[in-house]
Amino acid sequence: MTIKKIGLLGAGTMGQGIAWAFAAAGKEVILYDIKQEFCDRALNAIGKSLEKSEQKGRVPAGTKAAVVSKIIPTGKFEDLADADFIVECVFENMDVKKDVYTRLDALLKPEVIISTNTSSLPITEIAAFTKRADKVVGMHFFNPANVMKLVEVIPCLQTSEATLDVVTALSAEIGKTPVRVKEGPGFVVNRILVPAINEGSQILYENLATAADIDTAMKLGAGWPMGPLELCDLVGADIALAVMNTLYGETGDPKYRPSTLLKQQVRAGWLGRKTGKGFFQY
Numbered sequence: 001m002t003i004k005k006i007g008l009l010g011a012g013t014m015g016q017g018i019a020w021a022f023a024a025a026g027k028e029v030i031l032y033d034i035k036q037e038f039c040d041r042a043l044n045a046i047g048k049s050l051e052k053s054e055q056k057g058r059v060p061a062g063t064k065a066a067v068v069s070k071i072i073p074t075g076k077f078e079d080l081a082d083a084d085f086i087v088e089c090v091f092e093n094m095d096v097k098k099d100v101y102t103r104l105d106a107l108l109k110p111e112v113i114i115s116t117n118t119s120s121l122p123i124t125e126i127a128a129f130t131k132r133a134d135k136v137v138g139m140h141f142f143n144p145a146n147v148m149k150l151v152e153v154i155p156c157l158q159t160s161e162a163t164l165d166v167v168t169a170l171s172a173e174i175g176k177t178p179v180r181v182k183e184g185p186g187f188v189v190n191r192i193l194v195p196a197i198n199e200g201s202q203i204l205y206e207n208l209a210t211a212a213d214i215d216t217a218m219k220l221g222a223g224w225p226m227g228p229l230e231l232c233d234l235v236g237a238d239i240a241l242a243v244m245n246t247l248y249g250e251t252g253d254p255k256y257r258p259s260t261l262l263k264q265q266v267r268a269g270w271l272g273r274k275t276g277k278g279f280f281q282y
């Protein structure tokens, strides 16, 4: 199966990075969001970032033009109709997913695989919204998705082996390393990483160290590229909280209870880089 055209739903933080990753690997990307301006903004951010990289000589001249020209922003759902493969990264809410999957199922060619980048919702339930549940699969990228090499490939109960093979091959084709993980809350990375972010938040809540010192401690004491609080600001406190709520809700295990401060940050709208303030100011 040749996959040339990727239909990407959601131009938020992850959508932006994923569009970039596919475009950089030469795939055409139809980037859809409910408003075209969200896609334009994402495309602009990719362009600016690549411009800087070009100026610094970190990527060859012409990279920006090549990548940006592969991404077609749209606010029209029907523009996804001739996609060969879908990556969905819309809002992490089951009602929103239900609406999107029902419409996608009706719109797409029957053979098209729909992958979801969800980090907190059960893929088995998402697949059940479609009549092609065997072609629904988790394809979990990591932020910043244009840089991080891992893709978790997650079969849900209904996913076929053929679908898994396609997603695994596609991940490798765009220069990522796929790992297969059975469907379980948090998969591998988030099950380990997000409780660590949560613990960083709780340590701050208990006033044991400053935010900067918590991050310095983990960078210098454990070799992390970023501290847990800076990382939370990168992924978004809302996403981190959604993952904690899933881990807690699905397992019922109190070791996963979300930190009070993390909940407060979300209530305050201090989500991190995307809102200009999180544990740190941007």
Ligand code: 3HC
Binding pocket: 049, 053, 058, 059, 118, 119, 141, 142, 143, 144, 146, 147, 148, 190, 193, 225, 226, 231, 235, 239, 240
């Ligand atoms: N967006 C896009 N590109 C970025 C970026 C961002 N936010 N931050 C850095 N980059 C790019 C730079 O442009 C550079 O690319 P180039 O060499 O092609 O120009 C490259 O990344 C390296 O950047 P730097 O040298 O400036 O920075 P660092 O060496 O400090 O690396 C990092 C930055 C790769 C982000 C590193 O700090 C890191 O690995 N941090 C941890 C990230 C992580 O853990 N991610 C997983 C989060 S969990 C998740 O996403 C799952 C979800 O479901 C919650």
